[in-house]
Amino acid sequence: MVSMPKSATSEQRSPLEQAKHVAAFTAGEKLVKPGCRLGVGSGSTVKYLVDFLEGAFKANHLPGLICVPTSFMTKRWLLNAGLPVSDLDATPELDICIDGADEVDANFTLIKGGGGCLVQEKIVQSASKSFYVIADSSKKSRALGENYSSIPIEVLPFGVQPLLQTLPEKFGGDFRLRMAMKRVGPVITDNNCYIIDWEFPKDREYDWTTIHKDLSLIPGVVDTGLFFNCVNGCGENISKIAIAGQMHGIVFWESDALEKGDLNCSKLYTWQFPKCSERILEKLTSYGPITVFPGYGCATLSYLQENRLLDAKWNSCGTIMDLFATLLTRSSFVLIGAQNANSWGCARDGEWTIPKNQFSVKMPQIVLDGTFLTKTVPKGSFSNAKVLVPFGDLQTAIYPFIKDHTAVLNIGTAAQICCLVPNDYRPSKEFEYLRVDPFNKDRKLLLAAGLNGGTSLNTFLSV
Numbered sequence: 001m002v003s004m005p006k007s008a009t010s011e012q013r014s015p016l017e018q019a020k021h022v023a024a025f026t027a028g029e030k031l032v033k034p035g036c037r038l039g040v041g042s043g044s045t046v047k048y049l050v051d052f053l054e055g056a057f058k059a060n061h062l063p064g065l066i067c068v069p070t071s072f073m074t075k076r077w078l079l080n081a082g083l084p085v086s087d088l089d090a091t092p093e094l095d096i097c098i099d100g101a102d103e104v105d106a107n108f109t110l111i112k113g114g115g116g117c118l119v120q121e122k123i124v125q126s127a128s129k130s131f132y133v134i135a136d137s138s139k140k141s142r143a144l145g146e147n148y149s150s151i152p153i154e155v156l157p158f159g160v161q162p163l164l165q166t167l168p169e170k171f172g173g174d175f176r177l178r179m180a181m182k183r184v185g186p187v188i189t190d191n192n193c194y195i196i197d198w199e200f201p202k203d204r205e206y207d208w209t210t211i212h213k214d215l216s217l218i219p220g221v222v223d224t225g226l227f228f229n230c231v232n233g234c235g236e237n238i239s240k241i242a243i244a245g246q247m248h249g250i251v252f253w254e255s256d257a258l259e260k261g262d263l264n265c266s267k268l269y270t271w272q273f274p275k276c277s278e279r280i281l282e283k284l285t286s287y288g289p290i291t292v293f294p295g296y297g298c299a300t301l302s303y304l305q306e307n308r309l310l311d312a313k314w315n316s317c318g319t320i321m322d323l324f325a326t327l328l329t330r331s332s333f334v335l336i337g338a339q340n341a342n343s344w345g346c347a348r349d350g351e352w353t354i355p356k357n358q359f360s361v362k363m364p365q366i367v368l369d370g371t372f373l374t375k376t377v378p379k380g381s382f383s384n385a386k387v388l389v390p391f392g393d394l395q396t397a398i399y400p401f402i403k404d405h406t407a408v409l410n411i412g413t414a415a416q417i418c419c420l421v422p423n424d425y426r427p428s429k430e431f432e433y434l435r436v437d438p439f440n441k442d443r444k445l446l447l448a449a450g451l452n453g454g455t456s457l458n459t460f461l462s463v
């Protein structure tokens, strides 16, 4: 961990600035290694990356670092921070490029250039083996235009007037020459060009690659602020995932298929599954120490097995949360938390009390709550995140309150995602529907409620 020089401390920063800081520092810590030839983007989020680099470089954690800036301003920041600065003449091949963005859609297509920097950014991006974006959550959208209304286009001053006249006919919407704030006249870019902002109509779907190509072919257009090929998911700040949900229920699946990401599973038998004979219940209760009722995992499993209702391919079982965690990590092996195991009726002190081989499916291994699954999330926005062995719904109420930076996905009858946030936290516009409830003097509780288990699972897996 590298301490941050100069800028405001976390107590002084607004939530938005705090989010930019976290994104930049997380990317810096995860991605920038000693000897790295690094393309450094532009904008206020990148300034935090420069802060990170300064701290890490001065602490001798990044020997051999070479920084290639994408703009005049970034070059200044890097030089002022005492960082080694190069350019594409001396360093034409870069390992990675890290940059900010004005908007990021679900396909990781970006709008950039809100600060007037895009052409040099794209050249540095193309000289880099991988391109990562650091952005706070207010920049994220399903489709471009939800959070940032226009696409910056850098143009040669010589052809600006014909462009302003012809572009609206070809593409619709408004094309405006960006004017300077403290100068009479247009904004002049680092390449002595102008910026036209295209306020594009929002009532249609776009193929952004084609739009970019069509615009780029027009004489006078230097480049567009549409960026592609961003590495998926590396700016996320999710390093650990906790899942919780309703206890007692059981679900069965084929572990080999699941390891490959294919879900061949039974329906979920919840605690409300009523079928189980008195004889089975008495037998299971006799193993102690818990009285077994219909709907308890071991009772349902016994009933289904006795009545030959289990598909022969299903060789693993767990709670619905265990299935989710196992699928998220593509694990073949199932671990169950002690509380969830107890809720199935035949567990004590971390061991199953039923005789071994009683069931045709493999029983999950019981571990203490708070243990992590051995495998991490292999891909997607949460790639490399560690996953806690799921909790029962009792622990859901406690765990996020004692662990900072932890969100718990509760897959129950009405699932909720909640986490503690600083007292001055205000959800950004896109998340206005989230509830912020009082918690204690330092923290508030951020609640996203009203998802049902299936929707949560789908949404989570799709990101």
Ligand SMILES: O=C[C@H](O)[C@H](O)[C@H](O)COP(=O)(O)O
Binding pocket: 041, 042, 043, 044, 045, 046, 099, 100, 101, 102, 111, 112, 113, 114, 115, 116, 117, 118, 121
């Ligand atoms: O023109 C500026 C660059 O494309 C920036 O990376 C982009 O505008 C994001 O800047 P910020 O981090 O200040 O929101």
